[in-house]
Amino acid sequence: xxxxxxxxxxxxxxxxxxxxxxxxxxxxxxxxxxxxxxxxxxxxxxxxxxxxxxxxxxxxxxxxxxxxxxxxxxxxxxxxxxxxxxxxxxxxxxxxxxxxxxxxxxxxxxxxxxxxxxxxxxxxxxxxxxxxxxxxxxxxxxxxxxxxxxxxxxxxxxxxxxxxxxxxxxxxxxxxxxxxxxxxxxxxxxxxxxxxxxxxxxxxxxxxxxxxxxxxxxxxxxxxxxxxxxxxxxxxxxxxxxxxxxxxxxxxxxxxxxxxxxxxxxxxxxxxxxxxxxxxxxxxxxxxxxxxxxxxxxxxxxxxxxxxxxxxxxxx
Amino acid sequence: xxxxxxxxxxxxxxxxxxxxxxxxxxxxxxxxxxxxxxxxxxxxxxxxxxxxxxxxxxxxxxxxxxxxxxxxxxxxxxxxxxxxxxxxxxxxxxxxxxxxxxxxxxxxxxxxxxxxxxxxxxxxxxxxxxxxxxxxxxxxxxxxxxxxxxxxxxxxxxxxxxxxxxxxxxxxxxxxxxxxxxxxxxxxxxxxxxxxxxxxxxxxxxxxxxxxxxxxxxxxxxxxxxxxxxxx
Numbered sequence: 001x002x003x004x005x006x007x008x009x010x011x012x013x014x015x016x017x018x019x020x021x022x023x024x025x026x027x028x029x030x031x032x033x034x035x036x037x038x039x040x041x042x043x044x045x046x047x048x049x050x051x052x053x054x055x056x057x058x059x060x061x062x063x064x065x066x067x068x069x070x071x072x073x074x075x076x077x078x079x080x081x082x083x084x085x086x087x088x089x090x091x092x093x094x095x096x097x098x099x100x101x102x103x104x105x106x107x108x109x110x111x112x113x114x115x116x117x118x119x120x121x122x123x124x125x126x127x128x129x130x131x132x133x134x135x136x137x138x139x140x141x142x143x144x145x146x147x148x149x150x151x152x153x154x155x156x157x158x159x160x161x162x163x164x165x166x167x168x169x170x171x172x173x174x175x176x177x178x179x180x181x182x183x184x185x186x187x188x189x190x191x192x193x194x195x196x197x198x199x200x201x202x203x204x205x206x207x208x209x210x211x212x213x214x215x216x217x218x219x220x221x222x223x224x225x226x227x228x229x230x231x232x233x234x235x236x237x238x239x240x241x242x243x244x245x246x247x248x249x250x251x252x253x254x255x256x257x258x259x260x261x262x263x264x265x266x267x268x269x270x271x272x273x274x275x276x277x278x279x280x281x282x283x284x285x286x287x288x289x290x291x292x293x294x295x296x297x298x299x300x301x302x303x304x305x306x307x308x309x310x311x312x313x314x315x316x
Numbered sequence: 317x318x319x320x321x322x323x324x325x326x327x328x329x330x331x332x333x334x335x336x337x338x339x340x341x342x343x344x345x346x347x348x349x350x351x352x353x354x355x356x357x358x359x360x361x362x363x364x365x366x367x368x369x370x371x372x373x374x375x376x377x378x379x380x381x382x383x384x385x386x387x388x389x390x391x392x393x394x395x396x397x398x399x400x401x402x403x404x405x406x407x408x409x410x411x412x413x414x415x416x417x418x419x420x421x422x423x424x425x426x427x428x429x430x431x432x433x434x435x436x437x438x439x440x441x442x443x444x445x446x447x448x449x450x451x452x453x454x455x456x457x458x459x460x461x462x463x464x465x466x467x468x469x470x471x472x473x474x475x476x477x478x479x480x481x482x483x484x485x486x487x488x489x490x491x492x493x494x495x496x497x498x499x500x501x502x503x504x505x506x507x508x509x510x511x512x513x514x515x516x517x518x519x520x521x522x523x524x525x526x527x528x529x530x531x532x533x534x535x536x537x538x539x540x541x542x543x544x545x546x547x548x
Contacts, residue, residue, distance in 0.1 A: 009370055012377055042373075049367035055356060057363030062341055069338035081387045090389025090396060097390045100381050104433050133371050140377040147381050151388045161383030165432075166376065171337055176372040178340045182322070184365035185344040185358065189319050189351025225323055230486065234493050242497050254505035257490040258479065262513040265475040269468075272330060276372065281431035281467040285440055287460055292471075295464035299472055299521045306516045314509070 002123050005130040006050065008137030013046030018159050019166055026076035034072030038064055039166075042174060065178065068171035078164040093150070100147035104139045111135035169283050175275035176227075183231030195222075196239035208249050212312045215240045219260050220267035220304055227273025229264025236260070251315040259311045266307065269293070269300040322347030378432050391441045406446045406462055407529030410469045411522055413439055417473025418518055422480040429470055440466040451536035458535065465528055469521065476517035479510040 016039055023029065024036035041064050049057065067073060081089070090097065111126065112135040118125045127134045148155060166173065199218070203210050218240055222232035241260060245251040268274045270293060282292045322343040329339030341362075348358035382390075417429045429435070443466050447454055454462070479486050487503045494501050 005371070008374065008377075012370075012374060015376065015380070045366060046370060049370060052363075054360040054363035054367070057367055058359030058361070059363075061362050061366045062359075065335075065337040065341040069335040069341075071335075081389075083392075086387070086389040087392045088389075089387075090392035093388055093393070095393065097385055097388060097393045098438075101385055101390065101433065101437055104378055104381065105429070130371070133374060136374060137377060140381065143378075143381045144384075147384050151384060153384060157387075158380035158384040161387050162376075162379035163383075165379045165383050171335070173373060173376065175336055175340075177366055177369045178337055180369035180372060181362055181365035182326075182340050182344045182347075184361050185347050186322060188353060188357070188361055189322075189347045191319050191322070191347065191351075194317060194319050225326055230489055233486075233489060237493055238497065242499070246499070253494060253499050253501045255509045257494070257501070258506045258509035259513060261479055261486050261490060262476060262510060262517075265479075268475065269471060272336075273326070275336070276375070277431075277471050281435060281470075282464070284431055284436045285463045285467060287463055287467075291460055291464040292467045295461070295468040296471065299468070299517070299524060302520050303476075303513070303517055306520070307513060310512050310516070314512070 002120060002125050003127060003134055003138065005127045005134050005137075008134055009046045009049065011137060011141065013043045013048075015159065015162075016040075016043035016046060019043075019163050022160070022163055023076065028077035029074050031072050031074040032076070034067050034070075035074050035076070038067045038073050038171070041067075061178075061181070064174065068174075073171045075167040075170070076163070078167070079160075080164065096150055100143040100150065103143040103146055104136075107139035107142050108132065108135045111138050165284070169280055172275050172279050172283060175279070179227040179273060179275070180231070183226060183228055186226070186231065187234065191235055193239070195235060196243060199240050199244075205244055205248065208316060209312055211240070211244045211249065212315070213308055215245060215256075215260060216263045216304065216308045216311055219263040220270070220300075223264040223267030224271035224273065227268075227271055227275065229261055229268055232264050232267070233257075233261060245315065249316065255315045256311065259307055259314070263304060263307045263311075266300045266304040269296040318350040319347060321350050375430070375432050378430075382432060382437055385437065390437050404442075404446045405450065405529050406443045406465075406532060407525040407527075409443055409446050410439070410465060410525045410528075413466075414469050414473045414518065414521060414525070417470060418477035418514065421474050421477030422514065429474060431467060431470060435466050435470050439470065447532055451532065451539075458532065461528075465525070469525070472517055472521045476514045480507050480514055 020036045020039035020043055023032055023039055026032050029035055041060050044052070044060065045057065052060070112132045115126050115135070116128070116131050144158060148158065199214055203214055205211060215236065219229070219232055219236050222236055223229045226232050237257070237260065241256055245256055246253055268277060272279055272290065272293065278292050278296075279289060282289050325343040325346055326339060329343070330336065344362065345358055348361065353361075413429075420429070440463050443462050444454065444459060447458070447462055487506055490506050491501060491503055
């Protein structure tokens with residue numbers, strides 16, 4: 001393929017490298033060296049992730065966690081446009097300002113649908129296994145170029161502005177990736193088997209309804225702990241779903257999987273562990289940390305109850 | 317039993333408000349040791365999984381664009397725009413967004429929306445502006461409620477739309493897990509059986525947005541009354 005997902009990672013790496021450089025130089029930040037090192041290590045994982053031996057990469061990942069843990073990732077000072085400047089500029093630029101923002105989804109969709117199977121000289125134009133992600137990378141580059149030309153800014157300006165946003169999110173920007181990593185360790189250590197034994201000893205497994213409740217609620221709870229329904233699904237399905245619902249009570253596999261995953265998503269709505277959906281947006285919107293989760297609690301709990309009954313009536 | 321120690325560490329660590337990155341790292345190492353993996357294997361798993369999951373952090377690529385546009389007044393312009401739309405209430409605006417987000421995700425267009433791309437620059441300022449137009453200045457509490465509902469609407473729309481799309485990761489994951497256990501299922505069937513929950517999610521969250529409008533109205537009326545009482 002011509003445009004590989006790895007190239008998109010290189011762009012992200014160069015960008016984070018620049019952020020690290022700016023952080024090192026920011027004398028208003030009392031922890032500028034630790035902050036710079038944190039973003040620098042993140043940049044390295046994007047640039048050289050495939051080259052560095054996994055074991056050394058593991059050490060670097062733990063080093064990042066330690067820096068964050070001792071409070072080493074701090075905010076610097078940022079020059080910001082005043083409210084008046086923003087208003088004046090908005091009046092001048094008008095709706096043109098929306099164009100680059102809307103270009104991100106539009107170009108992503110056009111590329112992922114339109115260029116999916118395009119080949120040049122026998123090579124796929126876009127990485128065929130990761131079309132959407134590669135398209136997102138292309139879209140961001142296109143949107144940035146358009147944004148720079150509309151606002152007549154230098155590229156450096158955009159990186160400086162984005163450092164304001166990145167500093168506001170802080171170490172939380174790495175949390176989703178760390179959680180997925182934890183899922184890998186849970187799988188390698190065989191956490192699923194233990195859960196199955198535990199559930200079998202806790203509930204009367206010949207009661208269909210209770211087994212469904214255990215699986216649906218278990219998916220939600222385990223997702224809450226793991227922060228990720230993808231990580232919970234293999235564990236709970238191997239532990240409860242397959243042995244008890246499919247094999248013991250003869251349930252339908254397609255129905256079970258679909259509703260189980262959605263039950264996991266109800267858990268995702270409820271947990272700070274799903275940082276990219278719940279904590280990162282709270283930071284982006286200047287909200288108290290748990291406000292997004294609080295807003296989601298009623299929807300999630302009602303829907304989870306609905307899921308229990310949907311699965312009970314549809315799966316058997 | 318000992319392998320569940322990681323689960324316990326995560327729960328306790330979060331409850332005690334330790335830094336989540338540290339909690340997750342300690343939980344990972346403890347789980348590995350309890351599962352009798354060597355330290356070498358644990359570090360390798362850390363490194364491999366982190367590198368394989370880099371796509372989860374690609375949202376950072378949108379920040380230079382959003383940051384630049386915000387400097388040039390993106391949020392102000394969104395507010396100016398919604399102030400021209402007379403019929404839009406906060407709840408109705410978010411309902412329209414919920415529908416677009418869920419329907420788009422169901423056909424695989426998850427890139428429409430997102431917190432960094434849509435909610436922060438567009439949806440939340442528009443929802444706030446809709447309330448401001450109707451009720452004047454908002455208290456911080458009301459503003460925060462609208463902001464968090466905007467983010468929640470994005471999540472609900474995305475989550476309960478995307479599993480209907482057959483090429484989405486979740487469907488592929490289900491297929492993979494079943495295959496490892498010797499069960500063969502067509503992806504399209506799992507996608508179709510996601511529809512009842514998807515519809516339920518839209519109805520439940522839609523009703524909550526309708527109630528949000530009612531609540532904003534009621535609070536504004538209460539405020540007016542207390543102001544009148546003060547002046548009288």
